[in-house]
Amino acid sequence: MKILLVNWMDMYNPLAGGAEVHLNEIFRRFVQRGDEVTFISSGFKGCTAYDEYDGIRIIRTGSRETFNLTAPKVLRKLDRKENFDLIVEDINKIPLYTPLYLKKPLLVIIPHLFGSTVFRETNPLLASYVYLTERLIPYIYRNVMFEVISKSTANDINKRGIKEDHIRIVHCGMDHETYSVDDTLSKFEQPTILYVGRIKRYKSVDVILKVMPEVFVKIPDARLVIVGSGDNLPELKRLAQKLGISEKVVFTGFVSMEEKVDWMRRSHVNVNPSPKEGWGLTNIEANACGTIAVASDADGLRDSVKDGETGLLFPYGDQKNLADKIIQILRNEELRERLTKNAIKWAGNFTWDKCARKTMEVVEEVIERKVK
Structure with a gap:
């Protein structure tokens, strides 16, 4: 053909x-x-x-x-x-x-x-x-x-x-040879919140930054890592400075596939705050690496994250709800382990x-x- x-x-x-x-x-x-x-x-x-x-x-x-x-x-x-x-x-x-x-x-x-x-x-x-x-x-x-x-x-x-x-x-x-759990690695000692994806305005990455002051009050040793590049990156860096959290936020820029997977394997939670996606592939990639996702209850994302089973959903733009969900994941080890087990199994379907x-x-x- x-x-x-x-x-x-x-x-x-x-x-x-x-x-x-x-x-x-x-x-x-x-x-x-x-x-x-x-x-x-x-x-x-x-x-x-x-x-x-x-x-x-x-x-x-x-x-x-x-x-x-x-x-x-x-x-x-x-x-x-x-x-x-x-x-x-x-x-x-x-x-x-x-x-x-x-x-x-x-x-x-x-x-x-x-x-x-x-x-x-x-x-x-x-x-x-x-x-x-x-x-x-x-x-x-x-x-x-x-x-x-x-x-x-x-x-x-x-x-x-x-x-x-x-x-x-x-x-x-998804590529299960690349995105997989590595039993020789453990999660970072420092509670790590991760975003992976293009840094575009419509992705609403700023929402994650805006909830971090509340998260850092409750979990002082936590950090946010933003992996990816895009034209909205300078604006996000300015926002981090304005919020007074720039010392607790890591902007990696573009990284290799190996680095991306390492962040996914060792972080505690992957956050996807977008108002709309086709599917939310990074959620499934993170799941396959043993990391659960917190995502907007929005088109596409609600398909790739099964709320309360493989991850958690929050109403798009609801900063208080997102902060609560992140804090819940980081503090509740039993919940995190249950969701992680389900997330790995879920990712295996694709x-x-x-x-x-x-x-x-x-x-x-x-x-x-x-x-x-």
């Missing part, structure tokens, strides 16, 4: 994140079974026009800012030349409206849509543009099959107008092989529908 995959970024892009890992883990397994996969993505500083990653051929066009303008022409031209059997569009930025110009079997993969949360991240003009492009999805993609990564995202696009029988839920996998296999089943369904 010849597959044309389109997404704003590929794995070589310095800004690549969970959505790119998700696509790569699925479609490199398509390559392993003998399929040909071509990936159209945007360019970035220092990149080449053509590349390859895990057997997937990469063709780049435009930039992150212009990709939605340059990609349609490239996609049409390439499909005329190579006659693909399947088009896969990953919508995690701005939709490319591929049904308007590619008349082939089409699968749309959606980690999550921004909705109104985009106004937390960028200026009103750009946010309005993204918001409005999403509003057209139910009309332009009305006859298309969607694969989403959580029940929350399925509910979201269903409410927007996508028919329920056009939606398939396929949970993310593998990339299973994710890819289920996607292959969805692809077969897409092609059969188109043939009929």
Whole structure:
């Protein structure tokens, strides 16, 4: 099968994140079974026009800012030349409206849509543009099959107008060789609260900082470690200074995979305060490393954290509730051990092989529908 995959970024892009890992883990397994996969993505500083990653051929066009303008022409031209059997569009930025110009079997993969949360991240003009492009999805993609990564995202696009029988839920996998418990390591002596992820305004990492003064009063030897990079980092550092807690907060910036996993294994609790996610993969990664998660009771996160069983949820933005949950986890060893045991078992349910296999089943369904 010849597959044309389109997404704003590929794995070589310095800004690549969970959505790119998700696509790569699925479609490199398509390559392993003998399929040909071509990936159209945007360019970035220092990149080449053509590349390859895990057997997937990469063709780049435009930039992150212009990709939605340059990609349609490239996609049409390439499909005329190579006659693909399947088009896969990953919508995690701005939709490319591929049904308007590619008349082939089409699968749309959606980690999550921004909705109104985009106004937390960028200026009103750009946010309005993204918001409005999403509003057209139910009309332009009305006859298309969607694969989403959580029940929350399925509910979201269903409410927007996508028919329920056009939606398939396929949970993310994870790399259990990388993310695992290391019995030779113990938790840090110092109670450690962890955040791992991109440092973007819409991720609401500031909420964690704002609850730390209360946490530090109750648990004076605790510390907060923020792992990751992003354009909101300088603002968070200023906030830590303003709150008078900068000596108890560690900003690591970008770290290697080995360092990331070490933080996940040795910290006491992983916090995810985002208002919306597709799934919350870092929660599951932390679980696999033996660390429980406290997360917002928000779309996606409530799917990856089973409240009271594998971790704890708090109402988004409720700083008092979040502080109480963190303090409870750090003080109550019996609770922490029970949740940790369940979290490790929960994480074992999610593998990339299973994710890819289920996607292959969805692809077969897409092609059969188109043939009929």
